Amino acid sequence: xxxxxxxxxxxDEHLALGGRMxxxxxxxxxxxxxxxGALREHRAVREAAGLFxxxxxxxLIVSGPDAGAFLNAVLTVDVRAVPRGKAQYAxxxxxxxxxxDDVMLYRLPEAWWIIVNAANRAKDLRWLIxxxxxxxxxxxxxxxxxxxxxxxxxxxxxILQTLTAFNLDRLPYHAVARTEVAGVPMLxxxxxxxxxxxxxxxxxxxxxxxxxxxxxxxxxxxxxxPCGLAARDSLxxxxxxxxxxxxxxxxxDPFAAGLGAFVRFDHRNFVxxxxxxxxxxxxxxxxxxxxxxTEPAVPRAGYPVLIDGQPAGTVTSGMKAPxxxxxxxxxxxxxxxxxxxxxIEIVVREKAKKAVIVKRPFYTPAYRRAPxxxxxxxxxxxxxxxxxxxx
Amino acid sequence: xxxxxxxxxxxxxxxxxxxPQGELVVVGVTDYAQHELxxxxxxxxxxxxxxxxxxxxxxxxxxVKAVADLNxxxxxxxxxxxxxxxxxxETVNTDPFGExxxxxxxxxxxxxxxxxxDADAYQQFTSELK
Numbered sequence: 001x002x003x004x005x006x007x008x009x010x011x012d013e014h015l016a017l018g019g020r021m022x023x024x025x026x027x028x029x030x031x032x033x034x035x036x037g038a039l040r041e042h043r044a045v046r047e048a049a050g051l052f053x054x055x056x057x058x059x060l061i062v063s064g065p066d067a068g069a070f071l072n073a074v075l076t077v078d079v080r081a082v083p084r085g086k087a088q089y090a091x092x093x094x095x096x097x098x099x100x101d102d103v104m105l106y107r108l109p110e111a112w113w114i115i116v117n118a119a120n121r122a123k124d125l126r127w128l129i130x131x132x133x134x135x136x137x138x139x140x141x142x143x144x145x146x147x148x149x150x151x152x153x154x155x156x157x158x159i160l161q162t163l164t165a166f167n168l169d170r171l172p173y174h175a176v177a178r179t180e181v182a183g184v185p186m187l188x189x190x191x192x193x194x195x196x197x198x199x200x201x202x203x204x205x206x207x208x209x210x211x212x213x214x215x216x217x218x219x220x221x222x223x224x225x226p227c228g229l230a231a232r233d234s235l236x237x238x239x240x241x242x243x244x245x246x247x248x249x250x251x252x253d254p255f256a257a258g259l260g261a262f263v264r265f266d267h268r269n270f271v272x273x274x275x276x277x278x279x280x281x282x283x284x285x286x287x288x289x290x291x292x293x294t295e296p297a298v299p300r301a302g303y304p305v306l307i308d309g310q311p312a313g314t315v316t317s318g319m320k321a322p323x324x325x326x327x328x329x330x331x332x333x334x335x336x337x338x339x340x341x342x343x344i345e346i347v348v349r350e351k352a353k354k355a356v357i358v359k360r361p362f363y364t365p366a367y368r369r370a371p372x373x374x375x376x377x378x379x380x381x382x383x384x385x386x387x388x389x390x391x
Numbered sequence: 392x393x394x395x396x397x398x399x400x401x402x403x404x405x406x407x408x409x410x411p412q413g414e415l416v417v418v419g420v421t422d423y424a425q426h427e428l429x430x431x432x433x434x435x436x437x438x439x440x441x442x443x444x445x446x447x448x449x450x451x452x453x454x455v456k457a458v459a460d461l462n463x464x465x466x467x468x469x470x471x472x473x474x475x476x477x478x479x480x481e482t483v484n485t486d487p488f489g490e491x492x493x494x495x496x497x498x499x500x501x502x503x504x505x506x507x508x509d510a511d512a513y514q515q516f517t518s519e520l521k
Contacts, residue, residue, distance in 0.1 A: 031456060032429060032455075037429060037430045038429060038430050038455040039430045039455065039481075230455050230456055234455070296433060296477070297435070298432060298433050298453040298458070300458070319432070319455065320432035320453075320455075327433070349435075349451065349458075
């Protein structure tokens with residue numbers, strides 16, 4: 001690793017765990033760990049739990065009397081509709097409707113937290129400051145001082161519960177609360193990027209090593225594994241979650257990306273409002289689709305898409321999906337051709353391989369599944385018991 | 392980190408091994424290669440009958456994060472490809488020198504095997520990499 005790569009405070013921990021370090025958004029991070037590998041780490045998150053060092057992400061804090069009004073002037077959502085102690089996914093658009101970033105917003109009593117992509121942190125901060133204008137707001141970058149971890153998977157809750165007195169049953173999906181975990185003051189958000197239930201944890205960067213170790217120790221009996229970037233990507237891909245730089249970017253509008261649900265127009269004029277309204281009314285020129293290879297091949301980001309033999313788009317993300325065990329991908333195609341069942345081709349190393357458009361997400365996130373019908377046993381009636389006793 | 396090698400075969404600098412088997416040569420990738428690649432998810436192999444020159448790309452080995460070209464260590468005609476790798480590509484990781492074999496070749500010129508590294512030379516070669 002060159003000295004140019006930033007090192008998170010867990011760098012040595014990752015090495016000790018056999019992490020294979022790679023550069024990502026200016027940071028040296030583990031792509032996977034030696035003893036496990038990307039596939040086992042992915043499976044651990046789907047079946048048990050995984051722990052991710054995501055400190056490279058940014059935490060921007062917006063506070064002040066005009067914080068809400070300011071955010072409403074730059075984001076596509078109406079922040080007045082976000083209750084205290086809740087998270088909201090939102091988009092930060094350019095004037096022309098393309099995207100500066102996609103972010104998670106947390107409404108806390110004293111401020112708004114905006115969780116931003118690592119690669120966009122400086123850009124987002126400059127953008128927010130440039131648009132602060134006359135709003136009475138303070139915009140701070142707390143990223144250096146704040147450590148961020150993700151604990152994800154069906155066993156994340158019981159694992160975290162062993163380290164905190166806070167009753168996690170009271171933290172439903174997308175709720176955010178301040179409490180103490182492993183003796184460290186922490187912001188706990190029931191959010192994530194894997195398609196499983198889980199948490200994103202924020203605390204003082206000084207505590208990175210003890211918190212990391214405490215979580216690994218607490219989770220070991222439940223099958224918790226430390227997980228790297230490869231698993232992070234395959235998990236979010238299966239769940240249909242977009243990645244800036246792939247499904248999102250400065251030349252991609254939210255409607256093309258299938259994120260129209262996160263664009264509200266009703267009440268105020270935000271940056272990009274008119275451009276986005278026009279796109280919504282006219283329909284985007286291209287749309288993000290999922291596809292499945294019908295001839296085996298691994299479709300990767302950047303590979304050309306052909307429809308009727310003509311170039312029609314590019315793959316944004318693709319892989320052999322670990323949980324589904326299928327060759328899947330996402331791509332932008334002309335809107336009128338974005339039809340499930342349509343046959344397309346992906347050019348893989350100069351050969352056109354057949355594929356078919358399928359619906360997204362490939363894997364239904366845990367929090368989008370219909371709750372299982374629980375049929376409670378009826379209390380036994382004396383007449384039943386007598387009847388069975390006779391037999 | 393040391394990787395295993397087998398004494399009974401020869402090695403190319405692109406990390407393929409060549410094992411003479413009667414009049415054929417069996418080809419696969421080494422322990423070093425599978426470790427570098429990580430979890431193999433797909434192996435793209437040629438059909439029997441296809442011909443390649445020594446060093447020519449005959450297929451590809453895809454892992455989660457990488458694609459590696461496969462170069463044929465000796466010129467010849469593909470006689471058989473390992474169909475078991477279609478359903479179980481991970482065999483390349485678990486048994487690269489055995490069940491993870493990739494193709495069997497009828498070599499045009501068996502003397503080309505002498506141009507390849509023996510196990511010790513390959514071991515030395517990999518230890519100097521990186």
